[in-house]
Amino acid sequence: MRLQDVYMLNVKGLARGVFQRVTGSAVTDLYSPRRLFSLTADDCFQVGKVAYDMGDYYHAIPWLEEAVSLFRGSYGEWKTEDEASLEDALDHLAFAYFQAGNVSCALSLSREFLLYSPDNKRMARNVLKYEKLLAESPNQELAEAVIQRPNVPHLQTRDTYEGLCQTLGSQPTHYQIPSLYCSYETNSSPFLLLQPVRKEVMHLEPYVVLYHDFVSDSEAQKIRGLAEPWLQRSVVASGEKQLPVEYRISKSAWLKDTVDPMLVTLDHRIAALTGLDVQPPYAEYLQVVNYGIGGHYEPHFDHATSPTSPLYRMKSGNRVATFMIYLSSVEAGGATAFIYANFSVPVVKNAALFWWNLHRSGEGDGDTLHAGCPVLVGDKWVANKWIHEYGQEFRRPCSSSPED
Ligand SMILES: O=C(O)CCC(=O)C(=O)O
Ligand SMILES: [Fe+2]
Incomplete structure (x- = not known):
């Protein structure tokens, strides 16, 4: 995550095994590996989970997004080394979005989770809670909360x-x-x-x-x-x-x-x-x-x-x-x-x-x-x-x- 911040690397690229700095529409290669080593959905989940466990949703969301999208793409193909699943990634991403103030994303991811685990009571309660929140303040639907990168206090420069x-x-x-x-x-x-x-x-x-x-x-x-x-x-x-x-x-x-x-x-x-x-x-x-x-x-x-x-x-x-x-x-x-x-x-x-x-x-x-x-x-x-x-x-x- 430090590398991602300092070198402005984009998560999608990192997951594909490329090291690109993305500023606006400009893309610069910071390193061109001879072979591309891509990350698995589970790898991305593990990175996102580290940030998630620290309450750092700024970093957690893009990594969990990547995990969700990779898990979706390979649903049903089970890899023995995977510790996590699409459900785990959806669960964490939904809560990260909720914490970051984006209730509508939290809601749609929670609903998707229920497609796979319809009996999960906790998630069913969350869906009700998110629906209620959105009904109370419908503007939430548009709230594209911008999460700030966690500040490093001693580093003014x-x-x-x-x-x-x-x-x-x-x-x-x-x-x-x-x-x-x-x-x-x-x-x-x-x-x-x-x-x-x-x-x-x-x-x-x-x-x-x-x-x-x-x-x-x-x-x-x-x-x-x-x-x-x-x-x-x-x-x-x-x-x-x-x-x-x-x-x-x-x-x-x-x-x-x-x-x-x-x-x-x-x-x-x-x-x-x-x-x-x-x-x-x-x-x-x-x-x-x-x-x-x-x-x-x-x-x-x-x-x-x-x-x-x-x-x-x-x-x-x-x-x-x-x-x-x-x-x-x-x-x-x-x-x-x-x-x-x-x-x-x-x-x-x-x-x-x-x-x-x-x-x-x-x-x-x-x-x-x-x-x-x-x-x-x-x-x-x-x-x-x-x-x-x-x-x-x-x-x-x-x-x-x-x-x-
Ligand atoms: O590693 C560097 O380039 C600088 C190291 C340094 O400043 C130090 O060790 O005091
Ligand atoms: Fe020094």
């Missing part, structure tokens, strides 16, 4: 966020801005002089750059393999505690440099490229993150915004910068969206995204609000290296100007 996720990172106008250029980065490091890294400036304020082929395929695979046995549901800082939350759905693991010498090499490469000190305690261990289908990280800041944040336990200040490596590709979805800066970066396997979270004054840069869009198809892996303020005093000198 939802529309911008979803728009940026839907474009899947393609923002052509950005490539027409001359200050956004590509170059070979050596950063005066002897290490990089021998093998420069291809740098793509994505945005200036906040400064966000993408380093292509920062790791090799085998390094990415190795990092994923090292983390895999340690993966656990991701948490976020909430006050002084760390908690699992709906707005961050992924698994993650911390990898100490002592786990494998390759991680030391990786640190040296990050240090050469950023010019920053990434030795503990000036940077955190590598955090490897895995998102499954529907996994996401809604808009957030990487730096602490409260003085009681557990991020300060390292006693090396706030997170001055983020260095995030894409350890996999994805088939669809999963872009990294910068909400206020209004751009998104597609998942580019082996590339690394770097940005400053803090101004030179030490103040958090509110324009770095960003998110990991839900994965539509695929298995997304990233690794975060969070670099702290202390240790960088001569590498990124501070400034009193709040703009710097």
Whole structure:
């Protein structure tokens, strides 16, 4: 349902196995599967039932509609794996419509139910109730109640966020801005002089750059393999505690440099490229993150915004910068969206995204609000290296100007 909302997918299409965004009359393919895997009536019923049980009729109705229409089409053909039937779907859909204020739909579906189960007393009572309601206020018949999508209270930036996720990172106008250029980065490091890294400036304020082929395929695979046995549901800082939350759905693991010498090499490469000190305690261990289908990280800041944040336990200040490596590709979805800066970066396997979270004054840069869009198809892996303020005093000198 999250995927359906964020990518504006239509239920009929999903049930047929296609991933299309439908806005008005425009239809865009977000993913073209090589083979169509369609959903059964029972599959659609199960999805609708999840929403129904939460009282979320906005999502329940289209899924139950699809279930009813598929069950109708195959009535009499009984599939052994089916848990539900046309009657179950009609029953749930009728009640969902009633709850949503559409009594006439509730009535006709209930009558249809009685054709198949004429002895059902509960349904017979419902039919009488709906008939009475309609007789009392005949306008109900016309009431095409529009149900609102359940609101996600903490996500005020939802529309911008979803728009940026839907474009899947393609923002052509950005490539027409001359200050956004590509170059070979050596950063005066002897290490990089021998093998420069291809740098793509994505945005200036906040400064966000993408380093292509920062790791090799085998390094990415190795990092994923090292983390895999340690993966656990991701948490976020909430006050002084760390908690699992709906707005961050992924698994993650911390990898100490002592786990494998390759991680030391990786640190040296990050240090050469950023010019920053990434030795503990000036940077955190590598955090490897895995998102499954529907996994996401809604808009957030990487730096602490409260003085009681557990991020300060390292006693090396706030997170001055983020260095995030894409350890996999994805088939669809999963872009990294910068909400206020209004751009998104597609998942580019082996590339690394770097940005400053803090101004030179030490103040958090509110324009770095960003998110990991839900994965539509695929298995997304990233690794975060969070670099702290202390240790960088001569590498990124501070400034009193709040703009710097
Ligand atoms: O997965 C992404 O694209 C973003 C991840 C992120 O922002 C984080 O882990 O803090
Ligand atoms: Fe983040």
